[in-house]
Amino acid sequence: MCKTKPARGKGYTAGASCITSVLMNDIEAKVNLDTGAFCTCVGKDYLQVILPEWKNHLLPIEGVQFSSASNNMYPLGILDTNLVFPHPAGSIRVKTEIVVMDNCTSQHIILGNDYLNIYGIDINNHKDRYFTIRENKRQKFSFSNMPKQISIVSSKNDTYKEEFVSNQLVEAQINPSLSPKMRNELINVLYTYNNAFASDNEPLGSIRGHEVDITLNIDRPYPPVLRRPAYPASPRAREALEKHIQELIQLGVLSKVGHNEEVEVTTPVIIAWHNDKSRMVGDFRELNTYTVPDRYPIPRIQETLTQLSKAKYITSMDALKGFHQNVLTPKAKKLLRIITHCGIYEYLRMPFGIKNAPSHYQRMMNTIFPTELSEGWLIIYIDDIIICSDFAILAKSLYRICDQQTVFEMTQERIRAYEKIREALTEAPLLLIPDCNIPYKLYIDACGDGLGQALHQVQIVDEKPVEGPVCYISRQTKPTEARWSAYV
Structure with a gap:
């Protein structure tokens, strides 16, 4: 059914703009979400308005032909840049390679099907027009009603930054001893990479390109010990189990297995209690017995801590539900099925307790940050991250470590725990971190x-x-x- 039926002969007036505002190098720009465009491109004349120094950043492009509906297009090169889609609930940064065209006259950047597909950008035309990015369908981005004049706007003064500070940094405790300049630089880093942190709209990230697989050392048919029944549970444990399952389903970590699907492996779960708080734990011991081990080395704590000897500032980060951010392969999903009194569910993300989880996570982190690790200012132990440097290096390090695929959380509970540990340590004699270049x-x-x-x-x-x-x-x-x- 039509929302608003136009008059006869006026159907062309019902069209709406797919142009939205983004930030490119702290400058406001217009982007047209064009599902009919094969690739993302921009005309040199428009680029000159928003980025006068664009020629200094141009990458070569050779042997490629482009054409529009009416003309051949002549590429000048490729601009490797980030487009930041601002949103009060958390901006999203899209890394793009934009083809710069010599004869494109559009007064906006054309975001084509290449990056619409890569980042899962979907346009909704049903009621209120909006678009979404990635799997988060609750975070809605709006279109511009009318083209507006391009203005040079610094993201530091953007209203979205003010909303971010007042809404998302309410519970954050920033060291009061920081100078105003250091505090402002810290807030700028947090705001620029706010999509690296968990939020109510996007509580869990999704790491692509490092899917988790499981290989067994036996062939089908699998032994009966891998098809185990559910453990008995008390009414209290059942209630807690149902709550955990629903939470994991909402996070996209679990999915219900259909009644007509073939099930070869099931693992029972238990509820572990600590201080009246419950945790769902899968008993993967039998599955781990038949899993081919991944012997990727885990760093030795004593060796890595020597890197802290010359650090003036130490930044500690913890990946929020780090294991659950790893996507499973279809084969691994079928092996990681749990059985409860509610039915059978399969993990869509890597759970805790499987044999090769630490090795996989360590390899993934080392693969993502090889340069930072070789430079010596970054220490990674599975899902714990430490940055060690003086403040100038620290600011640079934070910019490089805070990527959109990585999610971090700073809570009041963890800050209080850190303060207690620091107080306890400073009351006792402290050991120096050994420096191998100094005599003993x-x-x-x-x-x-x-x-x-x-x-x-x-x-x-x-x-x-x-x-x-x-x-x-x-x-x-x-x-x-x-x-x-x-x-x-």
Whole structure:
């Protein structure tokens, strides 16, 4: 049925614009979501208005022919840039390669089917016109009613930034000792990459290109031990289990298996309680027994912590439900099916407790951040991330680490826990982090009851040389050793 039927002969007046506003290099630009365009492009004349230095960033393009409905198009090169779609609930950054055309006269950027498809941009024409990006259909972006004059706008003064600070940073606790400049730079980083953080509209990210697969060391038919029944559960546990299942379904982590689907593997689940809080745990022990191991190395904590020796600032990040952000292959989904009193469900994302989950996550993170890891300022231990640097390097590091595919969360509970740990640590003697480029000092002591050694270094702390312990070693003397002389 037509929403509003135009008069006879006036059907062409019912069309509506698919133009919206974006930010490109902190400058407002117009983008036309054109489903009929094969690729994303822009005319050089319009590009000159919004980005005068565009020629300095142009990548070459050769041997490719383009054409529109009426003319041949002549490409000048490719502009590799980001388009930020602003939204009060969290802006979304789209990384694009835009073909710059010599003879394109459009006064906007044409976002073609290439990136409409890559980022899952869907246009809704049913009632209120809007478009969505990726799988989040609740975050609606609006179109411009009429073309507006292009204006140079800094994202720092954008109203969306003010709404972001007042709405999404309400619970964030920013160190009051930061200078106004440092505080503003921090807020700018958080705002620019706000889509890297969890929100009510998009509580869980989705990592593409690193799908999780599971290979078994046995062939079909699988042994009966892999087709296990549901565990008995108390009424309290059943209630908690139903709640967890519904939450995971809403997050897109679980899906109900149809009654007519063939099921070869089922894993029972239990409810684990701690301080009246429940957690659903899959008993994957039998499945892990038949899973081919992935022996990718996990970093050793003692070795990686030596990288912190010269750090003035340390930033700690934790991926929100990091394992659940990893997508499963179709084969892995069929092997990761759980059975409960509610029925059979299959995981769509990687669950906790499977054999190769830590190895897969570590490999994925090392693959995504190879340059940052080799430069030595980034430490990754599965889903825990540490950035170590002085403030100038720190700001640069935050820009490079906060990608849209990665989701981080800073809560009041974690901030309070951090403050308690810091207070407890500063009340006790602190060990210096060893620096292999500085000489060591060895102190030894002995008596009839025990032996003790202390390894020291002189390091620069707050621009002053300070001698402190690197490690302590001690033990009691054995009965025969107690009779020895304590003097050398």
